[in-house]
């Protein structure tokens with residue numbers, strides 16, 4: 290039983306991804322005692338990507354232990370948005386990494402979509418990658434921000450198609466009257482995240498990585514060789530990686546207290562006719578506004594709309610996710626009022642205080658690694674961060690040293706005061722959005 294994430298049936302409903310997955314992969318439950326080089330706890334993007342990166346370096350004696358099935362966590366529940374960047378606000382980490390470090394991180398943060406595209410091509414993964422992303426603004430302040438992003442994007446990715454649309458031209462990017470500006474970035478896009486994960490898992494197992502599902506880790510002992518126990522088996526390893534993100538519970542208290550969970554919710558519409566999809570999304574892409582707490586949505590290969598959002602100020606889990614998300618979708622696309630909502634689900638997101646992903650090892654156990662805290666967007670960032678983490682877990686690298694040197698505050702009172710802390714945090718995040726040009 291996972292205690293860290295307060296899951297309930299409402300959030301745990303069938304997802305678009307589970308309903309349309311193309312890989313029928315099943316992995317055994319751990320029922321033996323194994324000796325490996327690396328044991329990874331958690332079978333989402335973080336666990337599987339790190340394993341695949343290590344396998345590509347020749348480290349293949351790896352066991353991944355997943356408590357449920359691959360993609361049970363955020364990886365099988367998200368919006369599939371392939372956005373640019375990592376973290377929300379690189380200025381927040383500037384004082385720790387300095388000007389030069391920030392430059393390195395800015396470069397790193399543009400690698401994500403390329404890693405995903407290369408991996409899909411290399412392993413022939415059926416993940417429906419579609420290019421086209423629209424960052425949307427409602428007012429002049431946000432337009433100014435998007436103009437700044439345009440310059441940054443053009444400098445960082447000169448070969449990619451990036452264009453700012455304002456006024457009536459916005460409709461060339463998005464079929465909504467709500468927005469006054471749109472930055473189209475054809476380097477980003479969207480992906481079927483569960484099929485991507487399963488394709489990556491298949492590639493990892495073909496290189497020797499062993500995956501176990503329904504193998505919840507219940508006890509871990511640290512030392513020169515770590516010992517990891519599930520109900521029916523044991524893994525001993527030289528290195529361990531905690532890759533449980535928002536699903537980590539009190540089993541690893543030091544890592545657990547560095548993040549706090551907030552929730553996001555998704556809906557999926559029925560299949561829509563081509564002309565309606567063209568109207569909604571002339572670029573057949575993915576979108577988010579640039580407010581501090583975003584609405585994010587996209588069209589799918591099968592002509593559905595996936596719409597996602599989170600509560601704006603007060604932190605709570607709506608009792609009727611279909612109705613809750615439909616209301617937000619109709620604010621953007623009122624002409625979808627007669628469209629049927631077929632599925633709705635949700636899940637926890639693990640947030641760092643500085644909204645930047647966390648990688649590193651425990652100071653007193655340098656063979657105990659962790660990755661977590663994507664703070665709302667992890668599809669692209671997990672691909673970047675786990676590449677760097679795998680460098681740190683093998684030969685070491687300057688960029689691993691840089692990323693893992695960023696300190697992360699503990700969230701005091703996160704279990705007892707979760708809703709209160711998040712409500713205060715969201716209100717602050719929303720308010721500060723004014724002077725950061727995000728509102």
Ligand SMILES: Cc1cc2nc3c(=O)[nH]c(=O)nc-3n(C[C@H](O)[C@H](O)[C@H](O)COP(=O)(O)OP(=O)(O)OC[C@H]3O[C@@H](n4cnc5c(N)ncnc54)[C@H](O)[C@@H]3O)c2cc1C
Nearest residue numbers: 331333334335356362363364367368506534636666667668
């Ligand atoms: C509703 C929602 C919408 C989102 N939308 C987007 C989006 O559009 N774009 C984007 O970039 N990001 C989005 N995200 C965030 C993104 O999905 C996550 O950041 C990312 O998938 C995290 O991957 P992960 O592997 O670190 O964690 P997860 O995918 O959560 O995997 C952790 C795994 O660890 C397992 N586990 C936990 N404890 C144990 C244990 N004791 N033993 C064994 N296994 C254990 C869990 O079962 C789980 O499968 C969204 C998330 C949610 C919930």
